[in-house]
Amino acid sequence: MPRLNTLAKLFAADYWIVLDDVxxxxRDYQHRARLASMSHPSRRQWLSIPTHLPHGRSTLIRDALLVDPERSRRRVxxxxxxxxxxxxDWPLFREELDSVxxxxxxxxxTADVAEASTRMLLGLMGWKGRILYSSRLPARxxxxxxxADLAAVTQARSYICGTGGTRYLGVVPFTAHGISVVPFRTPASRVWDGGHELSAVHPLxxxxxxxVTKEVRAVAALYRFAD
Structure with missing residues (x-):
């Protein structure tokens, strides 16, 4: 159940490449999401899926295993x-949640559940993009x-980079492919409060x-116009 900022970045893109071979x-958001009370947003709680790493710290995302699927299902x-x-909107959301x-x-x-939850949220907002997997694509x-190599596979003209990525991303490889790196920013409005921490389920x-879909579409339109 990704954060709203992450979900909006995916919504603004034509391709979502699932980075499954890293x-x-x-301590990231790959197997957990932060929820908050609707009446008291400052009251927050982690929704975590217990995950086993068969190869220790070197385990790839695609190889991480659910510890107790049935218990995690009930917990979610x-x-x-x-x-x-x-x-x-809970009845509509609950109906779509069955797919997860x-x-x-x-x-x-674990990665399959995480992807299914993201697909579900994108589907609720009507995303029409395509999903690819890094493990099946050529990249250094x-x-x-x-x-940069993964973006080039899609013949991208721009790569949408979140605030976290701007701290480490080097633009030279993108420039070599003729791809511009576009920093992703969201508006300062109530809908986006906690958008970099809370699951998108909270604002939805x-x-x-x-x-929320109207807000996300408006942000996406800005990046399509810039492109």
Missing amino acids: QFAR MHMLAQHYGSST LDEFWRTDK SERSQRL MTYGIRA
């Missing part, structure tokens, strides 16, 4: 209902070079799917 990071359903069951909950029965991979290993349920 090292899993326990319970915590989301507890936090957002009073939302007007069913994933716990289909797979033993250096961090910035890898991202708090302000409504239609209202």
Whole structure:
């Protein structure tokens, strides 16, 4: 259940390349999401999926395993209902959530559940882009070079870079491919409060799917116009 800023960045792009062949990071958002109370947003709680790394710290994202799929499934359903069951849009969200909950029965991979949750949220907002996987595409290993090579596979003209990426990303490999690096920024409005920390489920349920989708579409339009 990615953060709103992450979801909006994906929505603004034509391609989402799932980076499945890099090292899993326990302290990141790859197997957890931060939820908040609708009435008291400062009250926050982690929704985590217990994950086993069969190769220790060197385990790739695609190889990380669910520790207890059925228990995690119940936890996801319970915590989301507890936090957002009073939302007007909860019935629609709950219906779509089945596609994520069913994933716990289909797979033993944490990455599959994470991807399913992102697909579900993008689907709620009507994203029409394409999904690819880095493990199936040619790319060199250096961090910035890898991202530039992956973007080049899609014949991209621009790479949308979040605030975290701007701290390490080198633009030279992108320039070599004729790709511009575009910093991603979001508006300063209530919908985006906590957008870099809280799961996108929080604003979707708090302000409504239609209202948040309108905000995200407006941001996406700015980047398409710039492109």
